[in-house]
Amino acid sequence: MRIFPTLDALGEAVGEHLGHGSWHEITQQEIDLFAEATDDHQWIHVDRDRARAGPFGAPVAHGYLTLSLIPRLVRDVYAVRDLAMGINYGLDKVRFPTPVTVGSRVRAGAELVEFTDFPPGKRAVVKVTVEIEGHPKPACVAETVILLIP
Template identity: 65%
Template sequence: MRVFTGLDELAAATGEHLGYSDWLEITQQRVNQFADATDDHQWIHVDVERAARGPFGGTVAHGYLTLSLIPHLAHQVYRVDGLSMGVNYGLNKVRFPSAVPVGSRVRAGLELVEVTRGEQGAQVVTRVTIELEDAQKPACVAETVALLVP
């Protein structure tokens, strides 16, 4: 894990790749819980028998489930000390180039794109690439925006 001592040190790392998270297995239980939490029970996610005959050869994670893992995975990559809080501010762009089969593993790679100082702290844009183990294309690429407050 990369640790920054404050916003100035973080800003100095703009343009750098910050590192990778650990690998995380995507289980059917996690997919089912996400389906229940979001009321998105599309068969490609939750119907194991039907999905086995479907376009992906088995159940796959929701794209938004993959996206929702970013905070957990990013917290393994870096942190900024000396903050009172950090909050999600939004997303600039999100794409899902590859489906995530249940049973596969994902990890996040982070690149610090931009740090913009403001009255409340700093807006931090990070490009997050969710890699799918042994796949040619990533599962998700997103530019996240966080507000970090000293």
């Protein structure tokens, strides 16, 4: 994990790759719980038998499940010490190039793209790439926009 002692120190890292997080296995239970929470029970996610015979050979995680894991996947990539809070301000340019099948392991890589004043703190744009272990293409690429309050 990369530790920044101050917001200003983070700002000096614009254009840099901040590192990679730990691997996280996508389980069927996680997919089923997300289906319940979002009322999205499409068979490619929750019908194990039909999904195994389908185009991906196994159930796949919802794209929005993968997206929703970004805070968890990024939390061990970097941290800022003098931060009171970080607030999710939104997303830009979200894509899902590769489906994530059940049992796959994913991790996040993060790059600080932009860092600007945004009273009472800073606004950071972090490009997050969710990788799938053993796959050349990512599961998700998203520019996250975060308000950082000291």
